[in-house]
Amino acid sequence: MTVIQTLIDKQDSFEIVRDQIAGILAAEVTNQMALATAAAKDSDDWKLRIFLERSNPWEEFLNTPVVDKSPIVNVWFDNSNFDKSASNITERQMCSAVYNIDCIGYGVSSEDGAGHTPGDKTAAFEAQRAVRLVRNILMASTNNYLQLRGLVWRRWPESVTVFQTPIDSRTVQNIMGARIALSVQFNEFSPQYTGQELELASIDIKRESDGLVLLETDYEYPL
Amino acid sequence: MGLREVAATDLAKIVENIDTGFGWDITLTNPAGTSIPLKGVSDDISQAIDPDTGVMVSGRFASVGLVMQTIYDAGFVLPVGISDSSQRPWLVAFSDINGFPYTFKVSESNPDRMLGLITCLLEAYE
Numbered sequence: 001m002t003v004i005q006t007l008i009d010k011q012d013s014f015e016i017v018r019d020q021i022a023g024i025l026a027a028e029v030t031n032q033m034a035l036a037t038a039a040a041k042d043s044d045d046w047k048l049r050i051f052l053e054r055s056n057p058w059e060e061f062l063n064t065p066v067v068d069k070s071p072i073v074n075v076w077f078d079n080s081n082f083d084k085s086a087s088n089i090t091e092r093q094m095c096s097a098v099y100n101i102d103c104i105g106y107g108v109s110s111e112d113g114a115g116h117t118p119g120d121k122t123a124a125f126e127a128q129r130a131v132r133l134v135r136n137i138l139m140a141s142t143n144n145y146l147q148l149r150g151l152v153w154r155r156w157p158e159s160v161t162v163f164q165t166p167i168d169s170r171t172v173q174n175i176m177g178a179r180i181a182l183s184v185q186f187n188e189f190s191p192q193y194t195g196q197e198l199e200l201a202s203i204d205i206k207r208e209s210d211g212l213v214l215l216e217t218d219y220e221y222p223l
Numbered sequence: 224m225g226l227r228e229v230a231a232t233d234l235a236k237i238v239e240n241i242d243t244g245f246g247w248d249i250t251l252t253n254p255a256g257t258s259i260p261l262k263g264v265s266d267d268i269s270q271a272i273d274p275d276t277g278v279m280v281s282g283r284f285a286s287v288g289l290v291m292q293t294i295y296d297a298g299f300v301l302p303v304g305i306s307d308s309s310q311r312p313w314l315v316a317f318s319d320i321n322g323f324p325y326t327f328k329v330s331e332s333n334p335d336r337m338l339g340l341i342t343c344l345l346e347a348y349e
């Protein structure tokens with residue numbers, strides 16, 4: 001027996017927030033690069049490539065040669081919990097979700113004068129540069145509610161975790177990853193019962209000076 | 224000649240023989256920039272089995288195996304990984320089976336002093 005009369009043709013809030021995080025990052029990175037150019041700085045130092053819900057976006061770092069060495073950022077939804085105390089069972093549930101933002105840096109050892117630039121250090125610095133930019137963008141005061149005021153209650157960086165390559169698994173490529181776990185609280189809404197329209201009737205209550213109460217009603221007649 | 228010396232001699236023949244063994248042309252360059260041509264085994268593969276889990280691991284792994292005596296005979300010391308960025312690293316260059324050349328930095332060396340073979344783990348270098 002079906003009871004939902006309308007097509008569920010919408011994005012849930014967790015999807016909207018997910019897309020919004022990636023959208024904000026992509027837009028702000030582009031803006032930061034423009035600002036760097038305007039400040040006569042190398043805009044590539046502000047370049048990040050933003051991906052959404054990809055399982056292996058850093059696959060291109062395994063290619064030879066690597067065409068674009070700028071860090072890769074992958075935004076993906078991890079989990080969510082619902083808070084009974086701040087919700088109701090009918091319409092709105094307060095949801096706390098965690099979005100993982102993986103920042104992947106690539107480095108290659110190269111000749112540098114009388115010495116060399118170690119690729120492992122470059123990869124780590126690139127990953128941490130990505131973490132720095134992502135955290136600053138998402139925690140900017142102008143993004144308090146991820147530009148979704150009314151839907152988002154709060155966003156908070158729960159942790160930053162670096163994944164160091166196992167020492168006994170030395171690959172040709174130096175790739176370093178760091179994960180920002182961003183928690184976001186927001187409302188989720190569900191389909192609502194649509195009531196039958198009733199006959200409309202309006203009643204005005206008037207009181208005479210002698211205390212007599214009069215009712216005046218308007219309704220369609222005949223019914 | 225003892226059994227250990229026989230084994231070391233056999234290993235050198237297998238590793239350095241281009242015609243009937245696994246030998247391959249390899250160039251070793253020390254931090255001073257001096258290069259010597261060697262023959263040894265080289266591999267450069269893009270997937271490996273994780274010995275801990277047994278699952279396929281994506282990544283590129285490259286290494287060379289060189290006879291230590293040949294390196295000594297050329298007047299070199301054994302290559303090592305150099306972490307100090309103020310120094311140049313040991314470099315290894317060889318071509319893949321299709322003839323495309325690659326140059327690598329020695330990131331770690333594992334000498335087997337029982338049979339005289341040094342295995343160098345490599346990473347990309349520009």
